[in-house]
Amino acid sequence: MPAEHNASNALIQALELGISYLQKLHVLSQTQSLMLDECDYEGILEVAESKEEIVNKIVALEFGQLATKIPDEHSADLHALAQQANRLLTRISEVDGRNCARFERLRSEARELLQVSRNERSLRSTYDSLNV
Numbered sequence: 001m002p003a004e005h006n007a008s009n010a011l012i013q014a015l016e017l018g019i020s021y022l023q024k025l026h027v028l029s030q031t032q033s034l035m036l037d038e039c040d041y042e043g044i045l046e047v048a049e050s051k052e053e054i055v056n057k058i059v060a061l062e063f064g065q066l067a068t069k070i071p072d073e074h075s076a077d078l079h080a081l082a083q084q085a086n087r088l089l090t091r092i093s094e095v096d097g098r099n100c101a102r103f104e105r106l107r108s109e110a111r112e113l114l115q116v117s118r119n120e121r122s123l124r125s126t127y128d129s130l131n132v
Contacts, residue, residue, distance in 0.1 A: 014061050015081040022088040025054045029095040033125040036102050 028051045035044050 008078070012074065012077055015078065015085065018058055018061055019081060019085050019088065021054050021058050022085060022092065025051055025058075026088055026092050026095070028054070029099065033095055036099060036106075049094065066073050119128050 028047050032047050035041065035047070104109060
């Protein structure tokens with residue numbers, strides 16, 4: 001029984017650490033949203049890199065090795081932590097989904113502006129050659 005108790009405590013600690021990472025990830029996703037709202041693109045790459053670092057930390061937690069038979073006394077705690085993690089994952093997915101759509105619109109707008117600029121340059125070049 002002590003081994004199961006230690007394993008469940010280790011799993012609870014790993015879940016709590018994972019949730020703290022998810023909370024940081026959620027804050028960074030919201031930060032990206034605010035940066036997009038403000039058209040502040042300066043630090044977006046750094047935020048994305050920070051998010052990637054956190055995701056790598058979550059992946060490294062290796063919950064599978066800790067998922068042994070959990071005593072009933074800890075199942076309610078684990079269930080609550082799993083629900084909290086699931087809520088955070090849902091929120092992060094929603095925010096990141098909106099951010100991705102906004103990034104895609106920005107990329108599309110940039111392509112359109114680039115094409116307009118190329119067309120104007122081509123017209124100007126043609127017009128200049130006619131005036132010579």
